[in-house]
Amino acid sequence: MLSMTGFGKGSAVFDGRQRFIAEVSSVNRKQLEARISLPSEFSGFEVNARKLIGEYVSRGSVQLRVSFDGGGAAEEVTIDRGLLASLVKVCLEVRHDIGLDGNVAVEELMRVPGVVGGSTPDMDRPGLAAAFEQAVREALTHHREMREREGEALKKDFQERLATLEGLLKKIEPLVGNIADSIKQRLMEKLAAENIPVGADDDRLLKEVLFYADKSDVTEEITRLHSHFAQFRRFLEETQPVGRNMDFLMQEFFREITTLGNKAGAPAVSPLVVAFKSELEKLREQIQNVE
Known part of the structure; x- marks a missing residue:
C-alpha cells in the first residue's frame, strides 16, 4: 500500500x-x-x-x-548579426526622420532579446x-x-482503527441479537399502559412481535460489516493502488451501519452507531492519502 x-x-x-x-x-x-x-x-x-x-x-x-x-563549461556566445544590422538600420532611419544627429549605441541594441544568445545543448x-x-x-x-514508508505508517493506523470498529460492532451484536424479546417487552408495556389485558403467549401478540422483529432484523447488515472488515484487511496487503477501492468500501460501511441503526431502534444501540460512524469518518479521511 x-x-x-x-x-x-x-x-x-x-x-x-x-x-x-x-x-x-x-x-x-x-x-x-x-x-x-x-x-x-x-x-x-x-x-x-x-x-x-x-x-x-x-x-x-x-x-x-x-x-x-x-x-563550469565555457559557453559560446552567439550574436544574430542579421537581426542586429536590421535594428541599427531602423534606428538610423528613425533618428533621421525626427531630425536627430549622432550614431546608434550598438551595445544598447545588443540587449534586445534574440540578439545575443548562448550555445544550446544538442538534444x-x-x-x-x-x-x-x-x-x-x-x-x-x-x-x-x-511513499512505501508512509504507506506502512498508514497501514498501522488503519489496523488500529479497524480494531476499534470491530470492538464497537461486538458491543452492538448482543444488543440486537435478542430483538424479538425486546420488542415483545415494549409491546406488553404499551398494552398494559392502555389497560388492555393480554398474556405473554397470546397469538396476536406473538404475530405482532414476529412482524416487527422481521422488520428490525439486522443479521444481514452485521454479516456484511464483517465481510467488509475482511476485505479491508486484504486491501492492506496489496502492492497495487487500492485507494479508490478503499474509498468505495467506506461508502458500503456507512450504508450498512446506518441501516443497522435505523432498523434496530434500541436506545442502547444509538450511541454505539454514532461512535462507529465517527471512527469511520476518521478512517475515510486517512484513506484520501492512499494511492
Whole structure:
C-alpha cells in the first residue's frame, strides 16, 4: 500500500562534469496530475518525463523539477548579426526622420532579446537523453520508497482503527441479537399502559412481535460489516493502488451501519452507531492519502 505523499531526489552525470538534478514531490489528489519544470533548452524531454511519472505513479498531484549543471563549461556566445544590422538600420532611419544627429549605441541594441544568445545543448548528443532519464528515474525511485514508508505508517493506523470498529460492532451484536424479546417487552408495556389485558403467549401478540422483529432484523447488515472488515484487511496487503477501492468500501460501511441503526431502534444501540460512524469518518479521511 502506497501513500500519495512523498519526495525523492536523483542525479546523473553527463560528459564527465555536467549533471542533471531531478526532484519529485507529490500530495494527494483523486486523479494523476503531473506538473513538470525543465530548463527551456531541454523542453523536448517533457514527453519522456511524463511517461516516466506514469510508470511510477497512478494517482496524486506530482511536481517534477529538473535542473542542469553545466559544470563550469565555457559557453559560446552567439550574436544574430542579421537581426542586429536590421535594428541599427531602423534606428538610423528613425533618428533621421525626427531630425536627430549622432550614431546608434550598438551595445544598447545588443540587449534586445534574440540578439545575443548562448550555445544550446544538442538534444541529440549521445548519452544526454539517457542521463536525463537516469536522474528522473532515480528521483522517482526514492519518491516511491518514501511513499512505501508512509504507506506502512498508514497501514498501522488503519489496523488500529479497524480494531476499534470491530470492538464497537461486538458491543452492538448482543444488543440486537435478542430483538424479538425486546420488542415483545415494549409491546406488553404499551398494552398494559392502555389497560388492555393480554398474556405473554397470546397469538396476536406473538404475530405482532414476529412482524416487527422481521422488520428490525439486522443479521444481514452485521454479516456484511464483517465481510467488509475482511476485505479491508486484504486491501492492506496489496502492492497495487487500492485507494479508490478503499474509498468505495467506506461508502458500503456507512450504508450498512446506518441501516443497522435505523432498523434496530434500541436506545442502547444509538450511541454505539454514532461512535462507529465517527471512527469511520476518521478512517475515510486517512484513506484520501492512499494511492
